[in-house]
Amino acid sequence: MRHGNKxxxxxxxxxxxxxxxxxxxxxxIEHKRINTTxxxxxxxxxxxxxLVTKSKNDTTHNRRVAFSKLHNKYAVTELFKEVATKVGxxxxxxxxxxxxxxxxxxxxxxxxxxxxxxxxTYNTAKVAKKKTTRRGRKKAATxxxxxxxxxxxxxxx
Numbered sequence: 001m002r003h004g005n006k007x008x009x010x011x012x013x014x015x016x017x018x019x020x021x022x023x024x025x026x027x028x029i030e031h032k033r034i035n036t037t038x039x040x041x042x043x044x045x046x047x048x049x050x051l052v053t054k055s056k057n058d059t060t061h062n063r064r065v066a067f068s069k070l071h072n073k074y075a076v077t078e079l080f081k082e083v084a085t086k087v088g089x090x091x092x093x094x095x096x097x098x099x100x101x102x103x104x105x106x107x108x109x110x111x112x113x114x115x116x117x118x119x120x121t122y123n124t125a126k127v128a129k130k131k132t133t134r135r136g137r138k139k140a141a142t143x144x145x146x147x148x149x150x151x152x153x154x155x156x157x
Contacts, residue, residue: 008043021047026075028095029083033114041097041111052094055084086117096122 010017020040025048027034036044051069054062058080066076087094093116100110116122 026072029075032118038109038111041113
């Protein structure tokens with residue numbers, strides 16, 4: 001029974017799982033979005049979000065903690081320089097998982113995991129247009145059309 005075990009083991013031993021998540025986290029930090037299976041994306045979200053939170057406070061200790069998880073100094077540098085400045089004011093929820101459908105070979109659920117602040121499609125500031133009633137426009141337009149018609153009739157007489 002798995003009572004109280006909240007971690008998804010992903011069918012791997014501990015060392016393999018941590019290495020895989022570290023590699024996926026480095027790829028996510030480098031490319032800002034990756035395609036993977038849904039289960040791995042959910043596990044990666046749990047793995048990478050605390051690291052992003054630590055990167056908001058740039059101290060030697062936090063860099064060492066991040067390096068102990070990622071094992072890649074270039075990814076740590078990217079995390080603390082670019083990613084941390086981009087998400088500095090966000091209180092959490094740094095990643096987004098988008099389901100993509102099933103893989104052709106084995107029908108596995110695929111997903112796209114990305115950093116929220118790097119996607120320009122969802123971050124565009126949409127200005128809401130003021131709704132106006134069509135009645136007001138039609139009435140005004142018909143009155144303008146009717147007045148010149150009456151004026152031309154009066155001038156003709």
